[in-house]
Amino acid sequence: MYIAALDTPALVADMDVLERNINGMATLCDQLGIPLRVHTKTHKVPEIAKLQIAAGSQGITCQKLGEAEVMVDAGIDNILIPYNIVGTPKLKRLTALIQRAKIIAALDSEETAKGISQQAHADKCTVPVVVELDTGSGRCGVQSPQKAQNLARQIVKMPGIDFQGVMTYPSNIGAKSFIEETLDLLSSDGIPVNIISGGGTGAEAASKELGCTETRSGSYVYEGMTRIGNSEMLAPERCVLRVIVTVVSTPTPERIIIDGGMKTFTSYPPSPYGHIIEHPDAKIYGMSVEHGHVDVSKCSHRFKVGEQLSVIPLHQGMTSNLHNELIGIRGNTVETIWQIAGRGRVK
Amino acid sequence: MYIAALDTPALVADMDVLERNINGMATLCDQLGIPLRVHTKTHKVPEIAKLQIAAGSQGITCQKLGEAEVMVDAGIDNILIPYNIVGTPKLKRLTALIQRAKIIAALDSEETAKGISQQAHADKCTVPVVVELDTGSGRCGVQSPQKAQNLARQIVKMPGIDFQGVMTYPSNIGAKSFIEETLDLLSSDGIPVNIISGGGTGAEAASKELGCTETRSGSYVYEGMTRIGNSEMLAPERCVLRVIVTVVSTPTPERIIIDGGMKTFTSYPPSPYGHIIEHPDAKIYGMSVEHGHVDVSKCSHRFKVGEQLSVIPLHQGMTSNLHNELIGIRGNTVETIWQIAGRGRVK
Numbered sequence: 001m002y003i004a005a006l007d008t009p010a011l012v013a014d015m016d017v018l019e020r021n022i023n024g025m026a027t028l029c030d031q032l033g034i035p036l037r038v039h040t041k042t043h044k045v046p047e048i049a050k051l052q053i054a055a056g057s058q059g060i061t062c063q064k065l066g067e068a069e070v071m072v073d074a075g076i077d078n079i080l081i082p083y084n085i086v087g088t089p090k091l092k093r094l095t096a097l098i099q100r101a102k103i104i105a106a107l108d109s110e111e112t113a114k115g116i117s118q119q120a121h122a123d124k125c126t127v128p129v130v131v132e133l134d135t136g137s138g139r140c141g142v143q144s145p146q147k148a149q150n151l152a153r154q155i156v157k158m159p160g161i162d163f164q165g166v167m168t169y170p171s172n173i174g175a176k177s178f179i180e181e182t183l184d185l186l187s188s189d190g191i192p193v194n195i196i197s198g199g200g201t202g203a204e205a206a207s208k209e210l211g212c213t214e215t216r217s218g219s220y221v222y223e224g225m226t227r228i229g230n231s232e233m234l235a236p237e238r239c240v241l242r243v244i245v246t247v248v249s250t251p252t253p254e255r256i257i258i259d260g261g262m263k264t265f266t267s268y269p270p271s272p273y274g275h276i277i278e279h280p281d282a283k284i285y286g287m288s289v290e291h292g293h294v295d296v297s298k299c300s301h302r303f304k305v306g307e308q309l310s311v312i313p314l315h316q317g318m319t320s321n322l323h324n325e326l327i328g329i330r331g332n333t334v335e336t337i338w339q340i341a342g343r344g345r346v347k
Numbered sequence: 348m349y350i351a352a353l354d355t356p357a358l359v360a361d362m363d364v365l366e367r368n369i370n371g372m373a374t375l376c377d378q379l380g381i382p383l384r385v386h387t388k389t390h391k392v393p394e395i396a397k398l399q400i401a402a403g404s405q406g407i408t409c410q411k412l413g414e415a416e417v418m419v420d421a422g423i424d425n426i427l428i429p430y431n432i433v434g435t436p437k438l439k440r441l442t443a444l445i446q447r448a449k450i451i452a453a454l455d456s457e458e459t460a461k462g463i464s465q466q467a468h469a470d471k472c473t474v475p476v477v478v479e480l481d482t483g484s485g486r487c488g489v490q491s492p493q494k495a496q497n498l499a500r501q502i503v504k505m506p507g508i509d510f511q512g513v514m515t516y517p518s519n520i521g522a523k524s525f526i527e528e529t530l531d532l533l534s535s536d537g538i539p540v541n542i543i544s545g546g547g548t549g550a551e552a553a554s555k556e557l558g559c560t561e562t563r564s565g566s567y568v569y570e571g572m573t574r575i576g577n578s579e580m581l582a583p584e585r586c587v588l589r590v591i592v593t594v595v596s597t598p599t600p601e602r603i604i605i606d607g608g609m610k611t612f613t614s615y616p617p618s619p620y621g622h623i624i625e626h627p628d629a630k631i632y633g634m635s636v637e638h639g640h641v642d643v644s645k646c647s648h649r650f651k652v653g654e655q656l657s658v659i660p661l662h663q664g665m666t667s668n669l670h671n672e673l674i675g676i677r678g679n680t681v682e683t684i685w686q687i688a689g690r691g692r693v694k
Contacts, residue, residue, distance in 0.1 A: 007436035007694050063637045084595040086653050089354035108596055111652035140596040140604050248431040249455055249487040257487050263668050264693050290410045305458035306433050321610050324691050344671050346611050347354050
């Protein structure tokens with residue numbers, strides 16, 4: 001099938017660019033000598049995770065337990081969940097999942113550790129965990145090396161839970177003293193550290209320098225404004241995703257309306273929302289829920305109702321999360337259709 | 348099941364408030380003497396649409412063809428689609444759907460009309476249509492009464508398509524001259540007008556005054572900041588939706604982290620993202636994809652990992668669109684679980 005025959009709005013991935021991005025990161029981590037554990041939050045597609053593993057990733061990272069379940073269902077067997085798993089329903093799901101795959105969970109409190117310990121002990125299994133360090137994210141994570149040490153000391157006394165090391169986000173050189181001091185304290189306690197997990201696309205060299213045992217990179221797989229930083233630099237040769245849309249109205253000479261709005265692109269980030277490949281001078285200046293409002297006053301092209309356009313969305317992960325399927329294209333042809341199986345798995 | 352036993356984040360609807368909002372709008376339209384055609388974009392749940400019809404709505408409005416298909420599948424048989432239906436895949440779906448239910452489509456161009464006409468003629472059916480007037484939305488819609496007349500003149504000459512009238516968005520008193528002039532021009536041509544569709548929650552009285560034959564109200568069903576306009580006014584007795592979240596981290600005395608972020612709430616609108624019913628002084632000040640960052644520095648309550656909170660989301664329709672199911676609650680008990688069947692149907 002040709003792209004031109006697609007019903008729209010359709011989320012498509014350029015397979016050539018996807019393969020180039022996956023191989024490029026694999027080569028970079030290989031050259032740096034830092035093992036890669038890809039983060040699948042951006043795509044949520046098991047088939048893409050498998051391409052990344054085939055290219056050398058030693059496992060994957062899933063932000064939520066529900067995404068990890070989808071990946072295990074698809075046959076992936078080595079997953080880090082860098083998220084506090086809290087509450088009986090999730091703890092039961094965690095101990096069920098751990099029978100089927102190697103799962104490592106991150107945590108930052110004694111309450112989370114106790115919950116995991118008690119459920120795992122009851123279910124006769126052991127959950128490997130890493131302690132999250134807040135090295136600048138201002139989100140989760142223990143706030144000091146001493147607190148990391150205190151938490152590790154608690155964990156090693158608990159049944160059903162196995163202290164494996166630490167994780168940090170973000171990985172930058174400012175994290176060096178926090179990590180080193182934590183390792184020294186753990187070493188002085190005789191608590192072994194097997195994992196030092198660093199993270200974030202672009203932090204691969206820093207992860208190596210910090211002494212990490214792995215680096216978690218995610219958004220590199222698609223590339224977009226969240227990585228490239230400037231919508232002017234978005235280009236089809238480096239960005240994988242496009243939303244194919246149709247012009248549904250040409251109400252004035254300056255304005256056209258496309259059939260994708262906030263429910264197709266997300267409302268984040270703001271204008272220009274996306275980059276129209278065929279007509280870079282056409283600017284998406286606003287979106288309502290199901291309409292995209294495009295200023296074409298700077299275009300010499302005369303747009304017609306029914307015309308298809310290819311838009312590189314600005315936020316790759318948020319846009320992917322709105323769609324049920326991803327259509328893999330090569331050139332002008334549809335090559336494959338993948339379910340975005342991890343979409344909406346917020347639990 | 349009690350709410351406290353729910354896995355989180357969970358999207359729930361307070362059934363008492365839902366019924367009150369549905370009945371309140373039905374009573375208002377009854378008193379005004381304006382027929383109601385509810386817009387289902389906010390909830391996308393067939394069971395809620397049926398409650399609205401049972402309360403007196405003469406049919407429903409679906410913003411996209413895919414949402415209309417879901418509603419017809421559920422047995423709803425009278426739907427306005429206020430959207431230009433363009434392109435062969437959608438036109439074939441439209442003519443298939445029209446065999447199963449009364450569907451009215453809106454359009455604003457000769458190209459859209461021709462597409463519908465040709466497909467309907469080929470498929471031996473007739474599609475009733477209304478012409479969209481741009482009475483201030485700055486989105487789709489013909490730009491003048493003369494253009495509405497010209498388009499109606501074209502439509503009445505085409506096979507397979509039946510001109511039924513006009514629709515306007517928004518409905519306010521500024522639209523009066525546009526509508527009246529259009530009706531005069533159509534009358535002078537002898538083109539009958541059966542439908543004058545007005546729209547928008549809060550525009551019910553204006554629709555009546557404009558002479559509309561129906562008014563489309565949608566967001567009233569849940570209520571939220573997009574309607575109430577000020578997050579300080581959000582209150583559990585008028586707002587239907589809550590997201591039940593769990594505190595997963597308490598990294599500092601000033602900050603707690605909840606297990607819902609942009610993929611649970613949407614990124615629109617910005618801070619405070621939602622209203623925490625139990626602790627109004629706790630302010631959601633930021634969101635990453637799967638985390639909500641809450642400032643609790645003004646709270647005397649000491650939050651604990653594992654504690655559940657109930658958050659009224661600010662944008663009801665966008666939040667609903669991220670979830671697969673809606674849990675209907677009454678008091679502290681789960682009463683029903685509905686699939687959000689129209690979610691993600693952007694085509």
